[in-house]
Amino acid sequence: MADKNGYALAALRRTFGYGTFRPGQEEAVDAIVSGRDVMAVMPTGGGKSICYQLPAARPGTFTLVVTPLRALMRDQVRHLDEAGVPAALIDSGVDERERAGIYAKAIAGGLRILYVAPERLHTPDFAEFTRHVAISLLAVDEAHCVLQWGGDFRPSYMRIGEYIRGLEPRPVVIALTATASRTQADEIIGLLGLHDPVRIATDADRPNLHLSVVRARPRERAEAIIRWARTHQGSGIIYKENRKGCEQLAATLRAEGIDAAAFHAEMGDADKKKVQDGFLSGSPRVICATSAFGMGVDKPDVRWVLNDGPCKSPEAYWQEAGRAGRDGLPAEAVLYWSPGDWRWLRRAAWEARSRAEESGDPARIHAAELMDTRLDAMDDYCQTSGCLRAAMLAIFDPPGTRRPDCRNCTNCETRTAAETRRTADSASRKAARRKREDRRTRARTGESTPMDREAIRAACTYVANIRRARGHGVRPSVLAAALHGSTRHAVTEQGLELIEGHGAFAGRSRPAVRGMIATLEAIQAIDTRTGTVEPGPLFDLYMEGK
Template sequence: MVGNGDYMLAALKRYFGFDSFRPGQEEAVGAVISGRDVMAVMPTGGGKSVCYQLPAARPGTFTLVVTPLRALMRDQVRHLRSRGIPAALIDSGLDEKERAEVYGRALSGELRILYVAPERLHAPDFADFSHRIRISLLAVDEAHCVLHWGSDFRPSYMRIGEFIDSLSPRPVTMALTATASRTQAGEIRELLHLADPVTVTTDADRPNLRLTVVRARPGERLEAMIAWAKRHKGSGIIYKENRKGCERLAETLRSEGIDAMAFHAEMRDADKKRVQDGFLAGHPRVICATSAFGMGVDKPDVRWVLNDGPCKSLEAYWQEAGRAGRDGKPADAVLYWSPGDWRWLRHAAWEAKSRAEESGDPSRIRAAQLMDSRLDAMSAYCETRRCLRRTILAMFDPPGTRRDDCSNCSNCQADGREIVKKPASNPYRRRRTAPETGEGQGEPMGRESIRIACRYIANIQRELGHGVRPGVLAAALHGSTRRSVTEQGLELIDGHGAFSTRSRPAVRNMIGTLEAIQAIDTRTGLVEPGPLFDIYLTGGNR
């Protein structure tokens, strides 16, 4: 082991310019070199990449890295090449000839490290390549994605363990993540089929982060985020759950004089690179992003992170919050939430479980079944009166660990659980007027009324990113301000009260009419656009 230790320190200095290891790195690298599987849980900015990149630098070895994002692959490959470590990636941007060239370089011993997405592992050409080369180390970076994404829209994550088992000889395998609780780390080990792994866990605490939780309705959250971005200087990230929300928020911030841009998975690669590189350089100052943004992005001076709504797990939230203050200087992580958030999150969990059950894949089904308990933990964090830092770290700390209150979070300082006061004005609010449809209270639903109702449904989809229950939609169209309407901010959305002059039963009957003519679909329990929605929205008919 002395020889290994000498090699590790020399290689650390040569390739990365460091004289000593960060906590956990030496143990993880040493275990890999000794032939042991590794489960590494290290905080954002803790130097996880070095744990597999250093062993990959050894002559005569080949390392395969499974990672979720192309932007992340490209950043890592560029970084490694600049340090003299031969690296490449394979993604959908490479054609068959280009992929063959990369395979040839690896088989000839020219490459030390190759990055791929999990979907690549079972492609025919890659499966052939992987059985022709000896893989010394297989590293699964951002391994929490196995749990967060594998049960739903990226099921290939659930097949990584199967791929590892198919290799002969079986490579040393390493899983790395910044945010896996003790329970989740065990689930990742099981799903990836790690063999008696060395578990490396460093302190998940980020003492420079000030944690704040604020209960506020969607329209009030917008006002609060605009005010925050104006008041707080430095770079910031605002996380939204969907693409449209990111684009709309960035547009609103720009209209308020804030240097902001959107980032999401559906952007062209060139646009993603332009926005990401600009953010690293300081322009734009604010990124409005979905959860994918931030993985592998090396920007240590992010001063604040805002979450417009809860995440699907507390571990996922800690991952996003941890992208602030990686330079160790004071930074803020603020989570805005309202009771209405849980409706669509629970519905999304139900849909994921349904898709998993339809797939028949036991691993996907098991992972999907855990989604409700993760939402429970996220909900408890939002509503707790205890120290927020202690609440989060309890998931990561070994049993029996005792921590004092941080005296720095919004609960400890007793200023964060208050409901945001209703703003004097709202950029999305419109004056309510009853539609001039020429219809009486008891008359059938005319074309103009259908268009008005569809427009309100479209506005809800754009604002919230999801539908609402039929009864809640009927109440909102009638102008109700009952709790189920206001907790989702429906009274702030253009179209609320559009049919306030009609009777309640008449408005409820309208929902059935909209479904009968296929303008809406309520089979999931929520009102979603139906097959003919766009036709009715523009005023057409069947």
């Protein structure tokens, strides 16, 4: 084994110039060379391509790579040619004569790797080609597309298993994806017909990603997203559900002076290439895209990804969020949601089940039945009060795995701030806290902290100003600190000290201001049940001073 691994490392250095393997790569290469199928789940930027490119570089072998990504095909063929590994691709831009030349070269042993789209597999000329060439290794890239939610994007992925079963002799098969939970990996193995595969799952964590979940109404979301793009530097991706939303948001951002463009599946190939290439070179700075954008786009310095609404599964969301910060530097992933999102998502799941049942295909029916389970998991992520990273990674980690709080998500930061305050409390602070709880109890029973109408109106005005500036509310503790005039990190990181009304109650004690928050909720001026301060049923009346 040591000799074999030493040979693989030497081949890696000689062919591709890398001094070491990344996690999971060596295990995948060893399995392929030993004739074993592989199911590899490795994060975006984890070097999945080396897993099949290194075995493909062996003399006397031929590797077929199935991928939906034309940009990836072009990039990898260019890099392989530079490394001295004969490679080619066939896409819609390759005419019949060129295809015949590629087929002849492969049959003659002059080609090591051929990249094709899944639609190519069942065309007559390709079927004839595969009867005359021995495929040593078949790599299925973006293998999560064989699942139902991916099948909607590329239905031909659903037939790859059928193609593999028809090959004689059967090649070694490796399936690769950045986003598959344990359950989904099992589904992929079954749909592709992998034989007792070596399963490789590297850590799905992206610790440099700061995770945020924001509950906000659609109009508030739009305002917050525009404000984010205006105030945050670096390249960013904003995911929308449909073409119309992408185009409208891109136009709005351009009107705000932001270099933005739309990207969706209905665009022509030339327009897609122009946008993709421009984004890679820095202009446009912001892409407003559907889920059609991102796979195979090798841009490591995306600084933020915003999702205007939840995805159909946590796996899909993690893949989109993971397009930020592939260079390892700090990056942001923000998910905006509102209860109305789930109505259309649940309806879409119901319609998918209906279509699957009409088809009579057991695999499609089973996949469709799992859609509600994935929506439940996505809903849990949106509404958890625990660590966002731990909640997301629980679907990827082996059973029984326990992760500590990441301290790099909004939920952890909320708890960390509270824990820090508790640790620092002296006996006198503890006594003050007991008194504060007494005041809150009185507020809930109608014995609220005294506040005149002017004070109530001043507090409500500041709440309204914050919502206009940020697009959503803040935590009650942060609002109290800001009203008291604090400039601690939780206040300044959100720019609350710059909003009119900051320090409106600087003359009162901090416990008194915190008690006022409880009073405001008791009189229905505000509502904090979502974890942030939102207008209560009587908010507008108090704003008018009544």
